[in-house]
Amino acid sequence: MENEITQSVLCLPYADKVLDEALSWGGDYAEIFVENTTVHSLELQDQRVSQTQQSLIYGAGIRVLKDSCTGYAYTMDLSMPAMMNAARFAATAGNGGERLSAAALPQVPAMPLLEDNVSIELMKKRLLLLDETVRNLDGRIIKVKAAVATRDQQVLFVNSQGCSFTDYRPRASVFLRVVMEQDGQTQMGFATLSLQKDFHQFSETDFTDLAKTAVDRTAFLFDAVQPEGGEMPVVMAPGASGILMHEAIGHAFEADFNRVGTSIFAGKMGQRVCRPEVTIVDDGTQAEDVGCLRWDDEGIPGQRTVLVDKGVLNSYMHDRISARHYGVEPTGNGRRESFRHAPQPRMRSTYMMAGESNPEDIIRSVKKGIYAQVFTNGQVQIGAGDFTFYMKQGYLIEDGHLTQPIRDINVIGNGPRALADISMVGNDLLIDHSASMCGKGGQSVPVSQGLPTVLVDKLVVG
């Protein structure tokens, strides 16, 4: 038992030795992150469930910190010699300083590896239901592509401060793409759903609702046009418009960018950055949300962090390194894609709290602008603060009314200016549960976002 991992249990009987080795070059902190993840996906195309992808991801990452320097190595062999080798490499971050010892470890938990209990039959059944529902909704449909996926991650974590935990993180997702044809014109629409729960906990209604959403979105595109561009007011619809929070503000509030001074919000802690109606949080406590974390990936309990409190910058999102730098407690935002990666400050579920305005009043207040509803992707330049998000569908607003359907435009703004330009906040906060992935530093993690109806006085519309 001393030198091996059993096939059915995730455990580290020699964690103390590995951590001691990791600290042998003068590192001041060391941790081991062990992961066993299984991914099952099934895809329907041309009315047949004819494709599957399955993955087994297994290994351990060892991180050593010396002040703000990180040493990282990973191994897919959890035998003691392989782990010690990885620890020796990560230890070089210590750069030959004073040798510390790991704190006495409590009993390091062991975690039985889960039996693979994903029901392929149930996944098939749901896909066929989705296909049938979609095709019955509109005679113009010519192609349906749908996929369901489960990702079940088991984690074992131990660090040199005596912290250890095990965690089970299920995630189930549904992806649907619809192609319609009308008068020789082809349009493609989509809808997705992703939650932190087991696949069998999705209801039939989840699938039929998703089908209707995708079909409505696709049909919408036949009448939609690319609008004339320029600078104009933008009303963000509730829900998926949380992409505004994610791109305009979220990334720039990640403390690693602020610690080194590159974020446009660096040095603004405690300053007023927008109107008092605006309160923005990043939340790791919402059950079933893909951003929900009982523990983050460096052993900090999941929590809710108020980033902007009534218009004042209240907190960045911290990992252990940035928290040390600022002399504050970590906020539970240390996340990593897998054992192959060191954690970094990342968003979880980022949203704006509801305000007091009636959504109809917000639309009525706009003479000429756009109403943004459905999005595909976004991006931000951290230093300059310029952010963009791609709006797949929305409406023109003319004299306070939604008029012409619009599509396929990029919306671009500057984070601090856009934040300051939020002039009305609706009372209809909605958290969006589309399958959103956030990329940073070569790592991708699931996130969610939300927003009530919000008016931004001016953004550049493509």
Next chain:
Amino acid sequence: MKNKEITEYAMSLALKHGCQDVKVVLMQNNEDAIDLRDGKMERIHHALARSLVMNLFIDGRDGFFYTNKVEKDGLEAFIRQAVETTRMLEPDESHTLADPSLYYKGDGPALCNFDATLSQMDPQEKLALAMEADSQLVGSHPSIISAETRYSDRQYQGWYLISNGFQGYEECSRATLTSICTVEGTDGQHPMDGWGESRIFFKDMPRQGIAQTALERTLRKVGQRPVQSGKYTMIVESPVAGNLLVPMLSAMTGQALHQRTSFLQNCQDVQVGSPLLDVVDDPLIPGTRGASHFDEDGVATKRRMIFEEGRLRTYFIDTPSAHKLGLKPTTLGVHHMVFTPGQSTLEQLMGQAGKAILVTDFNGGNCDPSTGYFSYGIEGFLVQGGVIVQPVSGMNVTGNMLDLWKSLVAVGNDADPWEAELIPSLMFSDVNFSGI
């Protein structure tokens, strides 16, 4: 077990458990990375990773499986379950292995795109290279807020085994040195930019110029702002010009065609761009990045025109798509893509343009694959009379891909020969920009 033996063992297990055909790839990656910030070490990273990818074919069913647990003990259980899962699929006769007559026969010359020394050299050599670039950047200008230098390298080796008659091995490597700089800007902005260069062999890594280029590119961005909306000549700088080809290439895959999500449907040999749109995939030139004798299905690669004087000359048809579309399969994607260069340097293009926007980076945006409508955020410079007059950001460029490529009016001669995609700077007329 050695890597090749793992592929043989995995295939024997799959066949034993009832597969009629099997494709197995064992991939090994060896990676090192060093990050320096403001003269201090910020991150050191090392990884040696193996993973196994399998396609199992049973009675017209095809499943894809991945694991990085490649020890003999665990493989049998993994493959047994993979076989069971594959059996639960609905049959689709289009899912077959490629025709063996198309496979690479192993008779090509060495492609010389692998540096075996990368995993053997003293890590101090890599650190010294990074520190040299870092020392040229840190403290070199009073406006610098943060200076980063990143060195990374990767060796890839892949062992391929396909049950209907293919066995192959390929290898490639890449070392990259990048400097990134953030400076004090105007209005509280912190402009950031960088410059990086990659080589196949460590010995070819440049020792000078990267840090200086990163700093120059960052400083010239100070004062960025949007300019007036309208139609401008657009010059897209070489390092990012390939971004505009991506939607075209994506729309040319067999999947996009048979799923009807391509704006390039029925365009074989059709004029889809200006005569200057001339692109070849040239995968067999030794010593170039991307060079490969075969694609991921084992099909032999060859030189072929993708666009020839504006006409679309080939789709990327995988075997299942070929069955569904009634077309002949081709190789998957591009390997070493060369855009036929023009005569002009970037500066000469700017001189020819009159009033133009030089795009040096894209900031988000997307393209609808079924219609070709696009909208991308951009940053760059307003150019007049051949000189930069204003740094630009916060603007979008919009249009339709087919219209855009028909408006290609000039092609530069400045593609980076060390890249896998040699795309020079490109100039388009009458492009719609949204700003103030």
